[in-house]
Amino acid sequence: MEETAKGPHVTCDGCTTSSKLDFDFSMAFQPIYDAVAGRVWGYEALVRGLSGEGAFQVLSRVAPEQKYRFDQDCRVKAIELASRLFPADEDLVLSINFMPNAVYEPAACLRATLLAAKRCSFPTSSIMFEFTENEEVSDAAHLTNIITEYRKHGFTTAIDDFGAGHAGLGLLVDFQPDLIKIDMKLIRGIDTSPARQAVVAGIVGIAKELDITVLAEGIETEAEFRILQEAGIRLFQGYWFAKPAYEALPQIQSVPVSDATAVA
Template sequence: MTCNGCRTSTRLDVDFSMAFQPIYDADPGRVWGYEALVRGVSGEGAYEILSRVTPEQMYRFDQDCRVKAIELAARLFPAGEELMLSINFMPNAVYEPAACLRATLRAAERYSFPTSSIMFEFTENEEVTNTAHLQNIIAEYRRHHFTTAIDDFGAGHAGLGLLVDFQPDLIKIDMKLVRGIDTSPARRAVVTGVVDIARELGITVLAEGVETEAEFLALRAADVRLFQGYWVARPAFEELPGIRTELIRQNAELAGPSVGPSHPTPA
């Protein structure tokens, strides 16, 4: 089967690679996985690269990003460690779920990277224009044992409606709710509510954009255990950056244990 995107997509003429940013699990005190972030080959940020991708190239760009992320992760991830690779995907660039996964599956096989270690995130702030289509994408991804996640939850288009319609394995609380949560009763109330809802639905919660120790401790008190942000580690181009292991472990012990699974289990 060949989807329309495979037949009509324009060849990509934008050079890019990936940086990796750790996702930290505070309870066992270890790295849970890494998100692959688009970068230019000279270090340009994701926005600069995306601004050079035309609508006609979007499908090819989405496909090439997946392959590049898997290729690099297979080379960089330490052997024997169960680490997740988080890849952003663009629902509106997926024409036919099964056909559009072929390059991903070929790359996973070529580089001996398990599909159960891959998490796909809805791309930042992309509006879902066809609910049934996205439900079909998620169903197909789960059939191949991929983990699914909603990025930027609580901001833009990623809200409670998506949670009800799709019930992903994981949600990433947007940095707008994280920023200053230690001094904002309103943010603490919202995040605590989201964590409670997610727990009822069996969904793992990750806080992204964590930049201070105070934010980390406030989120730990709200029973969040997965963290991503500059306070944990900055992204590193084509390598796995070190993390603030000792400090984070000390703060995790100070905050006390939280509840919920440390690893999302695909349906």
């Protein structure tokens, strides 16, 4: 920690040693549907190449020494685009993915995010940071420090791909995020799978006890949506509702009949 004229100034290794990116990228947005309110709850920002290349192609270009810079640039890009695309009169959440292993010192690593939000007049209370279970985090205490720091600034926190990663339910023992996104592998064909229904019911029950919101992702059919709605899940995301749109906010394509008037 360095001292400045205004007091202690927190720094981290990534801030000074990470290499700049040698390529550019942008974002696509996919809606998150609130089945209770019958409206779009928010949008997830998904990294894309400038010609629409998928996340895998973009991520494959990120060298290890660029991971910190890429993580920071993704946050800024998502906020800048959302500030232009989100209607001013709607209360929407911007969901941004982050890589825990790219965060060295939480307070320092948030500096660019906070500056971007301030510059774009985008409220931090409208930003949700989600990290994937598929990225193994060996230091649970470090992850807890990240979540704690983010909450200080009003950010919502979420676990993505819940149920298909390294730690599973163990993550909820170490800390409790605001939201968990049930992985699509547990969702696919759930309407005809008693085993999947039992596992999801268990997750929903645990989340309720811990006061954690549940989102089901990867919805591809109305049958999947209906069984999950009956299980008590409120938030949904997937191709059945809308595919991601490059630098745009796609309209909900499939709306349950009972909810159609609420979304129109």
